[in-house]
Amino acid sequence: MAAELPISQDLIDTHNAAHRDALEEDYDHLKRRLKRNGVDADAVKQRVKALELATPTWGAGVGGTRFAKFPIPGEPTNIDEKLEDCAVVQQIGRNTPRVSPHFPWDWTDDPAALKDKASTLGLGFDAVNSNTFQDQKNQTHSYRYGSLTHTDAATRAQAVEHNLDCIEMGRKLGSKALTVWIGDGTNFPGQQSFTKSFERYLDSAQQIYAALPGDWRMLIEHKMFEPAFYSTVISDWGSNLLAAQKLGPKAQCLVDLGHHAPNVNIEQIVARLDAAGKLGGFHFNDSKYGDDDLDSGSINPHQLFLVFNELVEAEARDPSGFNPAYMIDQSHNVTDPIESLLSSAEAIASCFARALAVNRDHLTAAQHDNDVMGAFQVLRRAYNFDVGPLVAMARVEAGGAADPIALYRQSEWRAIKAQQRARASGAAGIV
C-alpha cells in the first residue's frame, strides 16, 4: 500500500531549502571540531540516523494529572487519530517509526485494518502495553487490592488473561514485545506480605511468559511508588532483575527514567542490567521530583547523556547481544503533544550523538591511569559539543525537517484537525 503521509512533502522541501546553507556551514564546522577530538562526524551521523524511538499512543494526547486534564482543540480521541499524529512526528522527525499501543485504551475489533492504517501512514507497531492498574467497564474482579499479585486466584487469573489478550492483539499488529507494568503494592505497613506478593507475581508472570511467541520479549517495568505509596511489588531494578532472571531469557528489564528515587544513579543501573544480559529497554522522560513524566532532557539532559554513554559502552562491549527497545513515555499537560514528542526525540538523539562523540580510547586510558580529572574532561568535552547541526543533518537526509517544531507550526496541522475532530473530554486520571 502506498504511503499517505500527513504533511505536504513540498512544505518540508521548501523549509529545508531555506535552511540548507546555514545547516551545511554549521555541520562542516562541527565536523572539524569533532575531528580534532578524534571522532568522525559522518559515522556519528549514520548512527544517529539509525536511532529508532517508539512513541506511545497515550503520548499523542494531552496528558492529565490526577487533578485535571485540559484538552486542546484538535487533540486525537481515538486510535486512528493518535496514529495520524504519531505519523506527523515520524514524518518531520524521522526517528520514531513505531507506535506502542496500550490496551484496552486502543483496543480494536479489526487489528488487520489498524495495521494497514499504520502502514499507510509509514508506521509499524512497537511493544504492546497491558493495563491491570485500572478497573475496566464490565470487569468481573476489581484490581483495588492488586492484579497479578492479588491474594484472590480468580483476580490474578483475570489479570493474566488480559495480558494474553494483549499478546494476541500484538501478534496481529506485528508487535514483538509485551511491556508489563503493574500498580500493585501497599499503602500500609502490614497490608501484605512482601514475600508472598512477589511469589504471586512470579506465578502470574510465568503464565504470561509461557504464552510469548518465540521471537517476543517480555519487558518488565519497575516503579518505586505510585499508586501504592508504602511499597510496590516491582519497585526497583533489583526486584525487576530477580523476576526477569526467574522467568527466563525472554524476560528483560525496562528502565523508565522517572521510576526511581530522586538522585538515583540510573546510568549505573544501566551498566548493571547490561552486564546481567537483562537490559530490555527504556521509557524516556524527565523528572524533578518523582514520576513527573516531563519531556525528555528538559530537566537533566546531562543524566540522559550519561545514560547514553553507558549504552554506547555496552554496545561496544557486546554488539551482538545489544538490543534495548527505546520509547518516549511522557505526559504533556501544557504543550501540544506533537511539539513535545518532536522536542524529546531531538533531545534523545542529541544525547546519543554526544555519547558517540566521546573519545573512548582517551576515556579508557584515563580510567586505567586513574587520571580522574582527565576522564571527567573526556566526558565533559563530548557533552559540551553542540551536536544540533549533526542531528538536523541526519534528519534532513532521512527526509525530515531541519527545524521540526517550526515546520510543524507552519503546517497548521492542529488548527486543521480542530476543524475535523471531535472535542476530547476533560476527565482526569493518572496513567
Ligand SMILES: [Mn+2]
Ligand atoms: Mn513508563
